[in-house]
Amino acid sequence: MFRLPHRSRLTAAVASALLLFGAAACGSGEGDDHSASASGGAAHKGAFPVTLTHKYGATTIKAEPRRIVTVGLSDQDAVLALGKVPVGTTEWLGNFKGAIGPWAKDALGDKPLPTVLHDNGTGPQVEKIASLHPDLILALYSGLTKDQYRTLSKIAPVVAQPKDGPDWSISWQDQTEQIGKALGRPDEAGKLVARTEKHISDAAADHPEFKGAGAVMATPYEGMYVYGPQDNRSRLLSALGFTLPAGLGKVVGDAFGANISKERTDLLDTDAVVWIVTDPAKDEKKLHANPLYGKLDVARQGREVLIKESSHFGSAVSFVSPLSLPYTVDRLVPALAAAVDGKPATKVSVPAS
Structure with a gap:
């Protein structure tokens, strides 16, 4: 059956998730299979701190993120294209390993697959997200609620969907550019958008x-x-x-x-x-x-x-x-x-x- 993005609600496990996060934050996480997001290049000098505005206010990212979780249903692709691999991704379509589509396999390379999160109408898996020790949570292509935003913000900085327009409607260009800023690679994001737009415009010209x-x-x-x-x-x-x-x-x-x-x-x-x-x-x-x-x-x-x-x-x-x-x-x-x-x-x- 065709799967549409859906508005989800908080699970009853929020309280235990926050307790889990408190314990998890005490460890270094270096022994995990997903010890850090793989980097394809350093962030720009002076890129941080950076503040991004969204539906629920503004989020400041103080330093280059190393452990990224994508709650947005397609946010992982821009992260991969900009040289990092999320430690957690949210499944939407295709049931792909790591929630990484075949079009993104080259960007993933031989790096470890992310842990896959599921949102089946009950909201983000808060406990599982906390256990991944994220230092950034991306929810740009999403329908994140205010309560969900507040809960996830107790785990790590969250960049939610834009305040203008309906949920799940951010343009792929804005999504890519916002993620580029969040990762400290705004110039690379701009070039990626331009290159992709040219692929489309060349097809239109033909x-x-x-x-x-x-x-x-x-x-x-x-x-x-x-x-x-x-x-x-x-x-x-x-x-x-x-x-x-x-x-x-x-x-x-x-x-x-x-x-x-x-x-x-x-x-x-x-x-x-x-x-x-x-x-x-x-x-x-x-x-x-x-x-x-x-x-x-x-x-x-x-x-x-x-x-x-x-x-x-x-x-x-x-x-x-x-x-x-x-x-x-x-x-x-x-x-x-x-x-x-x-x-x-x-x-x-x-x-x-």
Whole structure:
């Protein structure tokens, strides 16, 4: 089933977690399997202290972090790309070892895999986070609550999601730049953003037919769920030159996405619709059997890109990071080109991984 980020609540184990942290902080941690985040370069001289603002105020990082835990669902990729390996990551998509996707394996190299944390609706695993002795907790791509922020801040400095925009909506550019500041490598983060943006813009330049064409990202989650303009999946379509449906932002409101009513199925009648699905063949049949969707030109003319959510490609499409984006673009662009070529007979081929 398609997994959406969810708002979570504190567990009943908060008190014991803080006791555990107190005991853990007394040890050096040097004997642990994850004794420190691996570094691919020193922080800039004078980079610390640095203060980062977020939804719950401001957090000051006094020195270069060595033991980083990522509570944000995709924060680990920017950390890896900037030369460090988190001691803990939060699982979201793909059930990858260490919560490290295949697109990030080169950045990980032969360094130890992070400990994987799970948030199944009960909030961050406070005890487990405390046991990892973090000196920085990143929660940029997250829906961290104020209570969760306060609790985690008793363990280590926490950088939460931005105050502007809905939860789980920070752009990958801002996410990367904020993490770059937190790690003392802002220049490297800026170069990483520029390099990734160029990969996307080069793909767009190679396909001028994308410019001005309509497109939307969706999933058959509890009906028909569309991703809004403030979601990174939609932002990728825009960066490739596509135009999102008029009225999409109004329908989604102050969220990264929303289920649409039967009356707004028209939002899907674009030049191309990218579906993130559980089973492409079965879900296509179900979608086309829907009388409201099946009669739309986008469905009748085969202008759909159906991506299996559990595939590596499907995970990358939702991850949207400086490491996953080149992987996504190289696979998504040919499928989009086939969808908008104006020839209904063209088969839209989607990579299996």
